[in-house]
C-alpha cells in the first residue's frame with residue numbers, strides 16, 4: 645500500500661476561501677475581525693510564525709496588529725498590554741507567541757487573556773469547556789488535525805488513536821478531540837515503555853514529539869492514518885516532521901507531509917477562531933440592540 649498524502653495546503657485554501665467570504669459579510673455589518681499578536685524578544689522562528697500569521701490574516705481581509713516587545717519586557721508590562729487589548733473592541737483575538745522569555749510566566753500570561761478573545765484555545769476556562777464538550781475556541785493545531793480528517797472522510801469513531809506526545813497545546817487536546825469523536829485513545833510519552841507495541845495497534849497515529857524522523861515504518865500498522873505534527877530540522881537543516889515520511893508512506897493508508905501538512909491548518913484554525921469571535925461580538929451587539937427596542 646502507498647499512503648495517500650493529505651494535503652494541508654489544499655484543505656486550508658478551501659477553508660480560508662469560506663472564511664474570506666464571512667469576513668467580507670462581517671465588514672458589511674460593521675465588524676472587521678481583528679487579531680492582535682504579541683511577540684516578546686526576537687526568536688527567529690517565532691518571528692517567522694508571527695509574520696506568516698499576519699500575512700494570512702490580511703489575505704482574507706482581516707485586521708492584524710503586531711506588538712513587538714523587547715526581550716527584557718517585564719511580566720507586569722506584558723500583562724498590562726494584554727489587559728488593554730482585552731478592553732479594545734476592535735480586537736477579537738489575542739495571541740501571545742510562545743515560547744516567552746523565562747522571566748515571564750506563560751500560565752499567567754495565558755490566564756490574563758480574556759477567554760472570549762483566547763483564539764489559541766489555551767486558557768484553562770476554554771480547555772475546561774473543550775473537556776466538557778461545550779462551545780469554545782479549540783486549540784488550533786489539534787483542531788486543524790480534526791478538520792484534515794473530516795475533509796479526507798476519515799471518521800475516528802471506533803478507531804484506536806495513538807498520540808505520541810502529551811503537551812498542553814498539542815498532545816493532550818488532540819486526544820480529547822479524538823475521544824469526542826468516539827475514538828479509543830492511547831497517549832504515549834517519554835516514559836512510555838514498549839511504545840512500538842502500542843503504536844502498532846494504531847488506526848490513527850499522531851506524532852507530536854519534536855524529534856526529527858523518529859517514527860519509522862516499524863512503529864506503524866499497515867493501513868494506518870499517520871498525522872505528523874512535528875516541525876523540525878534534519879541533519880542538513882531541511883524542514884522535516886517527526887515521521888520518516890519516505891519510510892512510512894508505503895505502509896500508511898494516509899499520511900501528512902511536512903511541510904504542507906498540519907502547519908498550514910494550524911494558522912487556518914487561528915483565522916477560523918478569530919472570525920468566530922468577531923461573529924459572537926456582532927451577535928452580542930445585535931442582541932443588545934433588540935433589548936433596547
Ligand code: NDP
Nearest residue numbers: 785809810811814833834852853854873874875906907910
Ligand atoms: P513538547 O516538547 O511540549 O512535547 C513533546 C512531547 O513528546 C512530550 O509529551 C514528551 O513526553 C514527548 N516525547 C519526547 N520524547 C519522546 C520519546 N522519545 N518518546 C515518546 N514521547 C516523547 O512539544 P509540542 O507538543 O509543543 O510540539 C511537538 C512538535 O510539534 C514539535 O516539533 C513542534 O515544533 C511541533 N508543533 C507543530 C505545530 C504545527 O502547527 N504543525 C504546532 C505546535 C507544535 P514527556 O511529556 O514525557 O516529556
